[in-house]
Amino acid sequence: MKMIKLLLLLLILFLNNNQVKSVTYLEMTPYEKSDCSGESEGIGYAFIVNQCFAIAGDYYSVSLNSDHSNSTISEYKDGENNQCTGLISDNDKVYEIDGCYNAPNYVWNSGAVPSNYVKISISVNPTDIPQYGFRQTTYAPGDKDCQSNPQFYWYATNNTKIDMGNFSATFYCSDNESFEIYCAPGCFTTDSSMTCIRDFTHWATENYMAGSC
Numbered sequence: 001m002k003m004i005k006l007l008l009l010l011l012i013l014f015l016n017n018n019q020v021k022s023v024t025y026l027e028m029t030p031y032e033k034s035d036c037s038g039e040s041e042g043i044g045y046a047f048i049v050n051q052c053f054a055i056a057g058d059y060y061s062v063s064l065n066s067d068h069s070n071s072t073i074s075e076y077k078d079g080e081n082n083q084c085t086g087l088i089s090d091n092d093k094v095y096e097i098d099g100c101y102n103a104p105n106y107v108w109n110s111g112a113v114p115s116n117y118v119k120i121s122i123s124v125n126p127t128d129i130p131q132y133g134f135r136q137t138t139y140a141p142g143d144k145d146c147q148s149n150p151q152f153y154w155y156a157t158n159n160t161k162i163d164m165g166n167f168s169a170t171f172y173c174s175d176n177e178s179f180e181i182y183c184a185p186g187c188f189t190t191d192s193s194m195t196c197i198r199d200f201t202h203w204a205t206e207n208y209m210a211g212s213c
């Protein structure tokens with residue numbers, strides 16, 4: 001009897017623990033076609049749900065409605081102590097789950113403007129992030145080792161040409177190394193000498209300075 005009680009207690013602790021650790025993302029998966037069919041290609045995003053996070057110094061929080069049919073991205077003036085305050089009103093963006101939309105622009109630090117479409121989905125406790133041609137990720141402020149769950153990332157799928165106005169860049173991974181084809185308008189290829197698993201850069205401090213992990 002004691003044993004059963006102990007097992008039950010352990011089970012409850014285990015379930016509670018799992019609940020605490022559960023993390024949900026709003027995913028925007030890129031497609032070239034306006035009905036979001038075919039191969040995934042272009043610029044996409046993932047946003048953590050129900051946490052205050054920053055993209056290039058602007059604060060956001062993503063929520064889901066009760067039956068998870070809609071998501072809302074809200075923007076805030078402040079995000080001190082990981083709390084979003086000062087809602088910028090009339091600026092909420094609503095995306096229906098499973099909907100297909102023109103990609104919004106949450107790209108930062110590059111001048112890239114997405115021209116693809118994105119399919120909206122929810123992902124609970126994703127186990128890994130696919131290998132993309134390019135990805136920039138933010139972690140919670142203070143997480144200088146990038147040990148926690150990413151709060152946000154934007155990415156370009158392998159071989160997506162990213163138009164930056166007067167030049168373009170195409171990133172791809174080959175043999176675990178990252179390459180960039182840079183065209184302005186003549187093209188050359190550079191080896192970025194980083195593995196494809198690692199981010200190129202990301203922001204991991206409260207001031208959103210480039211981190212070192």
Ligand SMILES: *[C@@H]1O[C@H](CO)[C@@H](O)[C@H](O)[C@H]1NC(C)=O
Pocket residue numbers: 065069070094095096
């Ligand atoms: C989801 O959002 C759409 C577009 O704003 C709206 O028309 C619809 O009523 C919403 N659905 C629910 C269940 O809130």
Ligand SMILES: *[C@@H]1O[C@H](CO)[C@@H](O)[C@H](O)[C@H]1NC(C)=O
Pocket residue numbers: 166167184
């Ligand atoms: C592209 O334009 C920006 C701003 O207009 C300029 O600073 C930059 O030097 C240009 N780059 C090239 C490769 O022409």
Ligand SMILES: *[C@@H]1O[C@H](CO)[C@@H](O)[C@H](O)[C@H]1NC(C)=O
Pocket residue numbers: 131158159172173174175
């Ligand atoms: C990315 O594209 C390159 C060049 O086309 C290819 O060699 C490589 O296998 C692709 N990598 C992945 C992860 O799909």
Ligand SMILES: *[C@@H]1O[C@H](CO)[C@@H](O)[C@H](O)[C@H]1NC(C)=O
Pocket residue numbers: 175176195196197
């Ligand atoms: C690619 O690099 C990562 C990180 O260094 C490593 O864990 C992985 O085994 C490598 N994969 C291949 C195919 O070399």
